[in-house]
Every structure is written in structure tokens, then in C-alpha cells.
Amino acid sequence: MTPEPDAPAWRRLDKRMLAxxxxxxxxxxxxxxxxxxxxxxxxxVARLWVPLGIALALVLAGVxxxxxxxxxxxxxxxxxxxGWLRRQRRSVPRDRIRTVDLTAKLVHRVFGLSVVHVSAAxxxxxxxxxxxxxxxxxxxxxxxxxxxxxxPAPPAAEQAPAAEPPAARHTVELARLDWSWxxxxxxxxxxxxxxxxxxxxxxxxxxxLGVDPRDVPAVDDAADRLAAAPLWVGVGVLGALLLAAAxxxxxxxxxxxxxxxxxxxETTTExxxxxxxxxxxxRRSLSVAxxxxxxxxxxxxxxxxxxxxxxxxxxxxxxxxxxxGGALQPPAPRAEAHRVAGAALRDHPARATLAPLRRHxxxxxxxxxxxxxxxxxxxxxxAFAAGGHAAIPWLGPASLVxxxxxxxxALDRYRNLGHEVTARYLVTRQGSVxxxxxxxxxxxxxxxxFRQSVFQRRAGLVDVExxxxxxxxxxxxxxxxxxxxxxxxxxxxxxxLTRFTVQPPTPHxxxxx
Amino acid sequence: xxxxxxRAALTTLxxxxxxxxxxxxxxxxxxGWLVATTLITLLAGLAYAVAVxxxxxxxxxxxxxxxxVYTLSGWLVREWRIAPISRVQTVDTEHGPLQQLLKLASVxxxxxxxxxxxTIRGLDEGAAAELARQLTETTQATPGDAT
Numbered sequence: 001m002t003p004e005p006d007a008p009a010w011r012r013l014d015k016r017m018l019a020x021x022x023x024x025x026x027x028x029x030x031x032x033x034x035x036x037x038x039x040x041x042x043x044x045v046a047r048l049w050v051p052l053g054i055a056l057a058l059v060l061a062g063v064x065x066x067x068x069x070x071x072x073x074x075x076x077x078x079x080x081x082x083g084w085l086r087r088q089r090r091s092v093p094r095d096r097i098r099t100v101d102l103t104a105k106l107v108h109r110v111f112g113l114s115v116v117h118v119s120a121a122x123x124x125x126x127x128x129x130x131x132x133x134x135x136x137x138x139x140x141x142x143x144x145x146x147x148x149x150x151x152p153a154p155p156a157a158e159q160a161p162a163a164e165p166p167a168a169r170h171t172v173e174l175a176r177l178d179w180s181w182x183x184x185x186x187x188x189x190x191x192x193x194x195x196x197x198x199x200x201x202x203x204x205x206x207x208x209l210g211v212d213p214r215d216v217p218a219v220d221d222a223a224d225r226l227a228a229a230p231l232w233v234g235v236g237v238l239g240a241l242l243l244a245a246a247x248x249x250x251x252x253x254x255x256x257x258x259x260x261x262x263x264x265x266e267t268t269t270e271x272x273x274x275x276x277x278x279x280x281x282x283r284r285s286l287s288v289a290x291x292x293x294x295x296x297x298x299x300x301x302x303x304x305x306x307x308x309x310x311x312x313x314x315x316x317x318x319x320x321x322x323x324x325g326g327a328l329q330p331p332a333p334r335a336e337a338h339r340v341a342g343a344a345l346r347d348h349p350a351r352a353t354l355a356p357l358r359r360h361x362x363x364x365x366x367x368x369x370x371x372x373x374x375x376x377x378x379x380x381x382x383a384f385a386a387g388g389h390a391a392i393p394w395l396g397p398a399s400l401v402x403x404x405x406x407x408x409x410a411l412d413r414y415r416n417l418g419h420e421v422t423a424r425y426l427v428t429r430q431g432s433v434x435x436x437x438x439x440x441x442x443x444x445x446x447x448x449x450f451r452q453s454v455f456q457r458r459a460g461l462v463d464v465e466x467x468x469x470x471x472x473x474x475x476x477x478x479x480x481x482x483x484x485x486x487x488x489x490x491x492x493x494x495x496x497l498t499r500f501t502v503q504p505p506t507p508h509x510x511x512x513x
Numbered sequence: 514x515x516x517x518x519x520r521a522a523l524t525t526l527x528x529x530x531x532x533x534x535x536x537x538x539x540x541x542x543x544x545g546w547l548v549a550t551t552l553i554t555l556l557a558g559l560a561y562a563v564a565v566x567x568x569x570x571x572x573x574x575x576x577x578x579x580x581x582v583y584t585l586s587g588w589l590v591r592e593w594r595i596a597p598i599s600r601v602q603t604v605d606t607e608h609g610p611l612q613q614l615l616k617l618a619s620v621x622x623x624x625x626x627x628x629x630x631x632t633i634r635g636l637d638e639g640a641a642a643e644l645a646r647q648l649t650e651t652t653q654a655t656p657g658d659a660t
Binding site for chain 1: 593631
């Protein structure tokens with residue numbers, strides 16, 4: 001570790017982490033300590049030693065962590081050294097940094113700290129590309145965020161966070177939270193998570209108070225009455241309870257996640273960066289360098305679509321792949337979602353996600369029908385056979401319900417198919433249960449995959465997949481007419497497919513990409 | 514290509530082996546259905562090994578131009594893959610045990626996307642090495658990977 005002459009000095013995490021690390025550890029270990037304290041053997045003094053020991057160990061661990069972690073930002077790399085017994089050195093080239101994520105949990109916020117997560121593009125698309133700084137002060141995190149997303153930065157500016165010229169940037173607000181969007185919260189899939197959250201919270205509460213719900217006379221009484229009532233009443237009451245829990249849970253989750261949500265664009269000399277800020281207890285801030293933004297996606301799960309809502313997400317490399325990764329907006333009215341997608345892409349929505357789409361051929365409808373009705377018919381047949389076999393006479397007729405559902409799904413799936421190539425974007429839409437409209441930058445397409453099964457060959461259809469580095473890695477255009485598919489790919493990336501479209505192949509030096 | 518034929522034969526053998534062993538163990542009076550499935554596996558495997566590899570050989574194509582790498586593969590489901598040279602990140606050459614026996618190699622071209630690797634299977638060893646070298650050179654000449 002010989003220091004280079006002009007390399008910037010190593011920095012440490014914030015001193016306040018000395019308090020935060022033990023505290024957050026203590027919160028997690030508190031139940032254990034309490035249990036030991038209350039139920040342990042021996043006299044009170046001896047029992048006191050255990051939590052004290054734990055506390056001491058936590059403080060020591062915090063000190064060691066703070067002492068052994070250091071990071072620095074050089075002109076072209078971000079380096080992080082961690083670990084005492086098991087040393088780790090991570091280094092990320094600055095020109096590969098795609099997003100910077102700031103997260104501040106409650107404990108961190110009390111101390112004015114923030115965790116910085118830097119994610120970089122990796123060839124294999126693995127998730128471990130990037131590094132965490134847990135944690136630095138808020139001011140420093142903010143400075144890091146701007147510093148890392150503006151590149152290349154003059155080396156002189158790196159040492160002094162305060163010497164940032166404030167006039168060089170300005171911030172434009174693109175969207176902020178409208179509390180009327182709360183009505184979309186129960187319509188998302190997170191409502192299922194909501195049930196879990198509410199139950200866990202209630203259960204924990206009872207558990208902490210040392211109360212078994214069955215001991216409460218009112219609950220006991222209600223359970224008895226339910227057991228005595230006819231089956232459908234029991235099911236109905238339980239269903240209503242679950243529904244209420246789901247609604248409340250999803251509302252709470254929505255509020256926690258999206259409180260004080262704001263989407264801004266910060267313009268700098270190097271271009272801009274989109275920034276999403278949100279969160280009630282845990283503050284999150286996600287920044288995406290605009291030149292790394294590859295497109296936007298408007299997602300409409302079935303329930304949300306029924307409520308005329310939608311959610312916008314950004315397509316960029318380095319965003320986490322879970323449901324919230326890259327979300328630019330909470331579930332919002334559809335028009336608003338499209339507006340935000342357009343605003344994020346600096347384009348009119350009608351030229352991005354709202355572009356009028358080309359329909360797919362009738363043969364695609366036939367394929368949708370076969371693919372939906374086939375399995376449904378098979379299930380019905382199995383149900384009839386099983387019902388006859390096991391003497392459950394209602395099973396067969398009841399399963400007939402599947403057929404109209406499958407039919408509707410197929411029709412809807414066909415109706416939603418669409419694609420178009422606009423000036424800057426390849427727009428495709430598909431799906432019914434989860435309808436996705438994707439506007440992918442044409443410059444971001446780094447390959448194509450055409451797939452054609454035996455049946456598709458007979459119907460003259462082809463699946464086209466635009467391969468990209470961002471988001472899911474590939475965005476399909478399903479069941480497009482074969483000629484249209486090639487024309488589409490050729491239009492989106494001129495020159496790449498000339499080998500297939502022009503006969504005989506002509507050398508095409510110009511217009512690569 | 515011989516490689517596919519050999520692979521098909523091996524797969525058939527793997528499926529066939531347990532049934533054959535069972536037949537031997539129950540040498541006295543094997544159940545009728547076991548004999549039937551063994552025969553069917555044998556016939557289907559043979560038919561596949563005879564009919565499909567030439568078909569695959571005829572269908573499979575690949576091409577490398579100064580702009581892009583193209584492949585066409587598949588029998589029931591045909592797949593065309595295209596990766597522009599300017600977006601190529603890594604080039605891997607791979608020899609499996611069977612391929613080593615036949616002096617063949619596969620070349621995999623990876624782009625920045627998790628979904629876009631283009632694999633050219635069953636190339637002659639020398640040609641594969643040459644292709645990999647050539648691809649690496651052209652790739653280094655073109656910067657940027659659109660991530």
C-alpha cells in the first residue's frame with residue numbers, strides 16, 4: 001500500500017458510526033438480552049453480566065469496524081477497504097458507476113447519517129458489483145452522490161466538499177407526492193406483503209406484552225361463536241378480516257415508502273441526473289445518471305389497471321431487480337405515470353410510452369387463444385376425471401369457470417400486444433395480468449434474438465427480443481409477423497441486419513449501431 | 514455433425530442404462546411394461562441420433578462480419594442471435610470432454626446484457642481459436658459498451 005504522490009487521502013466513515021453500529025446491533029439483540037435477563041439462572045448480578053458483555057462486544061465491534069474501514073475517491077476509481085481479520089478491498093472504476101443510492105434508516109437519521117450504495121455496471125450482470133459505505137454524514141453522502149455522478153471531475157475539487165460551485169447546477173422538480181394516490185395502494189401486489197406486515201406487527205405487539213391472544217376473553221368469545229356459526233359465515237368473516245388487514249397494511253406500507261416523495265432532475269455541465277427521494281422512517285434517495293438511462297417502463301398489474309393506475313420505472317444498469325428497484329413513482333393515475341415517464345426521458349409521452357402502437361397479426365390472437373385455452377381445457381378434463389374418480393361431483397363443473405377466464409385472458413393479452421419504433425425509442429407492450437409498456441432507447445439495444453417455434457413458423461410469426469444491458473436484460477416483442485419483426489429490428493438499429501434484409505449482402509460501413 | 518450424434522447417443526444411453534440394469538436384476542421375469550419402455554427409448558434414441566443431427570447441421574449457421582456476430586440455431590424452435598461487435602465484452606472458448614475427443618470447441622460472445630450471449634457451438638478447434646483471436650482484436654478496437 002504505497003501511497004501514490006497525488007492520490008487523495010483515505011477517508012474514514014463518520015465518527016458517529018461508533019455510536020450507530022452498536023445501537024443498531026443492540027436493537028436487534030435487545031429481545032435476546034431481555035429474555036436472558038428475565039429467565040436466566042443464577043442471581044441478578046450474574047445475569048446482568050451477559051447483556052453488559054454483549055454491549056461491550058458491540059461497542060468493540062463498532063470501533064474495529066470504524067478503524068478498519070476506509071475509502072477514497074481518486075480521479076478514476078472509488079476504492080473501499082474493509083475488514084480486520086478478513087480484509088476486503090473493492091475498487092470500482094468511476095466511469096462504470098451507474099447509480100448512487102442513499103438510504104438512511106431511523107437510527108442513521110437520528111445521528112444525521114446516510115448509507116451510500118454505489119452500483120456499477122458489470123458484464124455478467126451480477127448483483128455484487130458495487131460497494132456500500134455504511135455510513136457517512138448526510139452532507140458527505142450528498143457530496144459523494146453528486147461527485148460520483150458527474151464525471152469526469154477535476155481532481156482539484158475532490159478534496160474539498162465545501163468548494164462546490166453552487167451556481168453550476170440547478171434542480172427541476174418533475175413530480176411530487178399527491179396523497180390522493182393513496183387510493184392505489186391496496187391495488188398493488190404489496191397489499192399481500194401488507195397483510196404479512198400487519199400480522200407480524202400485531203403478533204409482535206402481543207408477544208412483547210406477554211399476552212396470548214387466546215387469553216383475551218373477547219377474542220376467545222368471538223372464536224367460539226365463529227366455530228358455532230355456519231361455514232360460510234366463518235369464511236366470510238375471515239375473508240373480511242384479511243381484506244381489511246391487507247388494505248390497512250398496504251396503506252401503511254405506501255405511506256412508509258413514499259412519504260415526501262419527490263422526483264427531480266439535477267442539471268449539471270455533464271448532463272443531468274434523475275433523483276428520487278422518498279420514505280417516512282427510512283429515507284431513500286436514488287440517483288441515476290441521465291446519460292445512463294436507457295428507457296422507462298410503465299407497469300400495470302391487473303388490479304392497478306382496473307383502478308386506472310400505473311407505476312413508472314426507470315431502465316438503467318445497476319438498479320436492483322426487486323419490485324421497488326428503479327421505481328420512479330408510486331402507483332399513480334395512468335396519465336400521470338406516462339407523463340413522468342416522458343419527463344424522465346425528456347421526450348413527449350406520445351413519442352415514448354404513450355406512442356400509438358402497431359397491432360400484431362390475427363395469427364397472434366390464435367396463438368394466444370391456443371396457449372390460454374389449451375392448458376385450461378386440460379385442467380378441466382383432469383378435474384372431470386378426478387371428480388368422477390374420487391366422487392367429488394362438483395369438481396368437474398366448477399372447473400368449467402376456468403374456460404371463460406382463460407378466454408378473457410387470451411383476448412386481453414392479444415389486445416395489449418403492440419410495438420412501434422419512434423424517433424428515439426423502441427416501444428413494446430405486452431401482458432395482461434401484468435401489463436408492461438416499455439420504451440427502450442434505440443441506442444441502448446445491444447443485440448437481437450429472434451425465436452420461432454414450429455407452430456410460429458406455420459403461422460408466420462416470430463418472437464423478437466431486444467437485448468439490452470439495462471433492466472431485465474431483454475425486452476420481447478411477442479408474436480409479430482416475421483417480415484415486420486425483421487423490419488422492426490432493422491428500423492430500430494439501422495445497418496445491423498442488412499445481411500438479412502438486403503440480397504446480396506452489401507458492405508455497410510456507415511451507420512453502425 | 515458427429516458431435517450431436519454422439520451426444521444424442523450418450524443421452525439415450527444415460528436414459529437407457531437404469532432400465533437395462535433393472536432388466537438384468539429382474540432377469541427372471543421382468544414386467545412387460547419395462548421391456549416396452551426400454552425398447553421405445555432405444556428406438557426413439559436411435560431415430561433421433563440418425564435423423565436430427567444432419568438436420569441440425571444443415572440449420573445451424575454462424576457468421577462474423579466487421580459489424581456483428583450472427584448465429585442461427587435450433588431445430589423445433591429456431592433462434593437467430595445478433596450481437597454487434599461494438600458491444601462485445603468478452604469472448605470465451607470452451608472445450609467439453611466430448612468436444613475434446615472430436616477436436617471441437619465452442620465460442621461464446623458476451624455483451625453487457627445478461628440475456629444476450631451468442632454461442633457458436635461445435636467449431637473446429639483451430640478455427641475457434643482463430644475466431645476468438647479475431648473477435649478480441651476487433652472488440653478492442655471499438656470502445657464503449659452501452660451500459
